[in-house]
Amino acid sequence: MEALEYLSSGSAILLPQSTDSDTWQLLTCQHIVCPWRFPRYFSEKWDWLQFVQPPHVQYRVVLMDPHAKILYEAQLDPKVCLHPLRDVAMLSISDDIACLSLTKALETNSMGPVDFDPEMLEIGAKVKIYGHEADESSDFVPRCVSGHFAGQNGHKQAFAWTQQAVREGMCGGAVLDQKCRAIGVIEGIVPKHTDGDESSSIDQNLAEHVAMIPSDVIQFFIQKHQTSERELEAVITGTALASNCQ
Structure with a gap:
């Protein structure tokens, strides 16, 4: 099979690059990137979803402007890091050309990554x-x-x-x-x-x-990923896919 079918889609948050790396990282929900781990979320298609395995999965990211014009599209790295208790995951773009293209797309369209606010909002804000x-x-x-x-x-x-x-x-x-x-x-x-x-x-x-x-939960996860990534559960995807699968 040379073509891939959509398994799930959702949104993601682009994080600021670290000072010592050109890699871009994104946050999203685990139930988006690993839906086979969430039978309660996907009960209507669990009859076949339960048989999906990470080696047959691939991730792509699309950057759009507010009018849905595609500004950037790329394949994500095969490794996904998971929060041990919460429905959040970390994905990366480490390919040099893909990273440079994303940086240019952001600069050209006056866009940027998202910082997390450490302060709790007041109710009603x-x-x-x-x-x-x-x-x-x-x-x-x-x-x-x-x-x-x-x-x-x-x-x-x-x-x-x-x-x-x-x-x-x-x-x-x-x-x-x-x-x-x-x-x-x-x-x-x-x-x-x-x-x-x-x-x-x-x-x-x-x-x-x-x-x-x-x-605060997200910031702890980001810090854990930066300092102790080996302690986080990781899912490696795409190992059974042909290189020409898109």
């Missing part, structure tokens, strides 16, 4: 939620939704409230504060509760809110 959604032709287009920070629970799960719907493809995207710094990574949408559900009033009040992994 304004936020912007960035990601992608599928349009009527199933192509992914950029989407930005305004909202308010809704707080954080004792399990290090943060939330934001929006008037507009946040689509499935926005998982892995960034929640930005008014300083344009990230306060979290979009993990999903808190589901509505149906009759008969045994859930607390607090859970019910959070229904349809944006759930995110907060900045």
Whole structure:
């Protein structure tokens, strides 16, 4: 088989380059890059998804402008580093030509990577939620939704409230504060509760809110990746694919 089929799609956050490397790194959700590890997320296609193996998987990244014009596209490195407890993963672009092309695309279009804000927002603070959604032709287009920070629970799960719907493809995207710094990574949408559900009033009040992994958890993961990468679980992909697979 020379052509690959889409397994999953989502959003990602480009991180600043380290001072001693030209490699670019991206954050996204584990359930996007390793969907075969999440049967509850993908129950409708679990009958075949459970048989997917990393050697047959390949990752690509696309950079778009707000009008969905493609500015950059490249294959990602085969190694994916996973947070031990949370739904977040780190991917990289280390190929010299691909890194240089991405840098030029960012500079030409006045774009840049995202920093994470170490400070916790006050409840009610304004936020912007960035990601992608599928349009009527199933192509992914950029989407930005305004909202308010809704707080954080004792399990290090943060939330934001929006008037507009946040689509499935926005998982892995960034929640930005008014300083344009990230306060979290979009993990999903808190589901509505149906009759008969045994859930607390607090859970019910959070229904349809944006759930995110907060900045301090993300910063710990980034630091761990920089200083002790060998201690993180890694998935190596694409080893069974022919070099001409696209």
